[in-house]
Structure formats: structure tokens, C-alpha cells
Amino acid sequence: MKKETLPFYTKSQLALRNGQDRKEIWCAYNNLIYDVSSSRLWQKGKHYEHWAGQDLTEELKNDAPHNENVFDKFEVVGKLKEN
Ligand code: HEM
Secondary structure (H helix, E strand, O other): OOHHHOOEEOHHHHHOOEOOOOOOEEEEEOOEEEEOOOOHHHHHHEEOOEEOOOEOHHHHHHHOOOOHHHHOOOEEEEEEOOO
16 A cells, blocks of 8 residues: 555554454554554464554564564554544
8 A cells, every 4th residue: 555545543443453352453663554463473462562453663662672674574554643
């Protein structure tokens, strides 16, 4: 999907895609929302002690043993709307 035409989602819409309430597993990083549903490492929305369905920008910077290149193979499904 082209960046300019991506739909916006609110934080509450993103929160439903936490791998528990809906089948989709999404997480936001730097205002883009990634679909990580296909990842073996994000099953049921949990990745180590991190939960999908939210903005994980700070967590990735602070806690992750990897950088944002881990998102390369996942589809961007939308942009995070600031309320
Ligand atoms: C305690 C903190 C974390 C640990 C120990 C951890 C560990 C790992 C490991 C071992 C991998 C697979 C190897 C690699 O690609 O380097 C991975 C992949 C990944 N991580 Fe993390 N991670 C952490 C936090 C995060 C956070 C905060 C995010 C932000 C959204 C994140 C997103 C991802 C993604 C998208 C992948 C790729 C999954 C795949 O390829 O199927 N991780 N992580």
C-alpha cells in the first residue's frame, strides 16, 4: 500500500488488534502500523514481554536487542492517528 493512501487508525482501533480481541496482530512503530500476524514470534499478540495493539516505538528503542529492520518483511497497514 502506498504511504499517502494508508488509512488512519486511532489508538483504540489499534488496541483491538492485540491478538486477543481480533485475529489481526498489529503494532505501531514511528506512527506506522505493521501487521505482524504472520510472525511466529508474535503469536497471540505477545512478543517476549511486549504486547501488540499499541505503539511500541519507545519499547523498541529501550528494550529490544534488534533495530527497526525487523519490520522490513511486514506490511504497513495504516498510520497511527494522534487522537
Ligand atoms: C525484551 C525485548 C525484546 C526482545 C528480547 C526481542 C527479541 C527478538 C528476537 C530474538 C527476534 C528474532 C531475531 C531478530 O530478528 O533479531 C525478534 C524479532 C522481532 N521483534 Fe523483537 N524483541 C524485543 C522487543 C521488541 C519490540 C519492543 C518490538 C517492537 C514492536 C519488537 C519487534 C520485533 C519484530 C517485528 C520482529 C520480527 C519478527 C519476525 O521476523 O517474525 N521486538 N525480537
